Amino acid sequence: MARTVTTRRKSLNTVLAWAVGLLIFFPILWTILTSFKTEAQAIASPPLFLNFDWTLENYAIVQERSDYMRFLWNSVIIAGGSTVLGVIIAVPAAWAMAFVPSKRTKDILLWMLSTKMLPAVGVLYPIYLLFIRLGLLDTRGGLVVVLMLINLPIIVWMLYTYFREIPGEILEAARMDGATLKEEILYVLTPMAIPGIASTVLLNFILAWNEAFWTLNLTAVDAAPLTAFIASYSSPEGLFFAKLSAASTMAIAPILILGWFSQKQLVRGLTFGAVK
């Protein structure tokens, strides 16, 4: 009997999980479907779900109008660069906070997180002026640094949480065996924290990929990533939903595929330590 209840509960949970998952995924699914409609079908009421004449016309128009590969390449460089740079800086910082904490460590962590509460637009002008002086406007390098700084608190927090799960005794043993600080971090700590680092990298790559304030405001032509590509199809005066959906699908496709293939790693990393 108990077994039946468990099975029933399991089935119920599965159905519930699928329902929630579909609900969350529905806007993305709708965007993808709309991208295959004509503009008239895109605004049809009642909405057309699958019963419409599928067309690739929107993709052809978007491809003809915009240099998709240039935007994509910029997104890869900016999101990848800022994530790698962030991790390089955050690993030693998180190590120090996790294994040699001071009295102020907690305060520093909270302070770092509080910087995320500042509305970005509040510092737009100072950053913009700084970029003009340094010649960084519309450069990928400039955006790599800005996005790294924006996401650094999250990277440090995540790595700090993972590092705290690793027993300090192991590092102590390595030190007693004569490991230097660099060797301790590189050859002992990092391999043990790989799942945590991987999920941090993935999450921050996604955050940097989707960032749409700085990437729109600090770029023009040369460094414009996929967020600028999408923005160029949004129009308050004219119905271009199908083309906008095609552009959006092209912009999210790479990250969707990446997320799909690395979902195990991502879930494992995000729930790391949660069951203890």
Add this chain to the structure above:
Amino acid sequence: MYLRNALRAATAMTFVATAAAHAQSITIATVNNGDMIRMQGYTDKFTEATGIDVEWVTLEENVLRQRVTTDITTKGGQFDIMTIGMYETPIWGANGWLVPLDGLSAEYDVDDILPAMRNGLSNDGTLYAAPFYGESSMVMYRTDLMEKAGLEMPDAPTWQFIREAAAAMTDRENDINGICLRGKAGWGEGGAFITVTGNSFGARWFDEDWKPQFDQPEWNEALTFFVDMMNESGPAGYATNGFNENLSLFQQGKCGMWIDATVAASFVTNPDDSTVADKVGFALAPNSEGVDKRSNWLWAWALAIPAGTEQADAAKQFIEWATSKDYIELVAESEGWANVPPGARTSLYENPNYQEVPFAKMTLESILSADPNNPTVKPVPYVGIQFAAIPEFAGIATQVSQEFSAVYAGQQTVEEALEKAQAFTTEEMEAAGY
């Protein structure tokens, strides 16, 4: 000897590379609308003729506004040409942020630009931006539903007629709303519409001493009329409807009338997108009985050169090309007269080919009847019809339109909204030193 030759070759190659790297190129920030996108397609012809490359940065209107404002106020120099509207141009021109568009060539024929557009894009008589296309607003209505209702739309209707017709055309069972109008918050969305509606009831934003006028009876009358009419005959949830939402409703045959930008005429009469393309009539925007001002606005998307650019000459060359009579001919030749950028040049409306376009006459009449210097019955200290061309307006009008949208959504009364609008505007204007 070998080394010297190698050095010479290297120097020559460096020169060639430098020259190639410095082949002239201009960057243009623009909005995503049909006419602008069409222009991007013809840019190659400009490059062929002049050797100047053109890079486009296309952004959504509000993003573009923020982006170009940041760049121009900090002299960032990211853009050589900016697409801006009638609201920004006189303010930015007065601040010295734009290069005056003087010394334009004789062939360009600057006097051919419609006077209303030229005035709206000038400050102290100096032109700071060239109109690429211009628009006013007018009534678009379903001829079949009007006939079914047993009514005939006059060329110049009153609000009272519009309300009566809207009620007669409304058919809730068949999901037909007599009238669709903007209610969405935002100074350029519902804010613009209710401002011109106010004008046509004799209301004004400020008196001659810059004192806000929301406590005057004209505003109460205009807002009450609008809300009552929309509750009787408007679509459900109109408080969140803007241009695109109403366009969608109209194209699907769910609106009897729609009063909005003249540029919408080409969308609703396009059989590819509109189910009612062959049943649309046009009329001037309405006025309230006894008020000698109609509720039509005036707007232009125009090309301007920011003061920080190092390529002012090339930019001016491009603007001359893109807003010329020749460009209009070029588009007409390839895509037909209905697709040329409207509302900028007098000669276009004198062209017999263009006169055959069904909405041409009403668009021109709407543009010509709009007077930014005298937007309403009583005198005002500001220039602009659906806005007041002062830097503070965008922020204030956005807040005021949010209060009005709350009335449309049934969250507060007309009186409460007007009281809040008056208090907020007074506070902001005093803080700004008016």
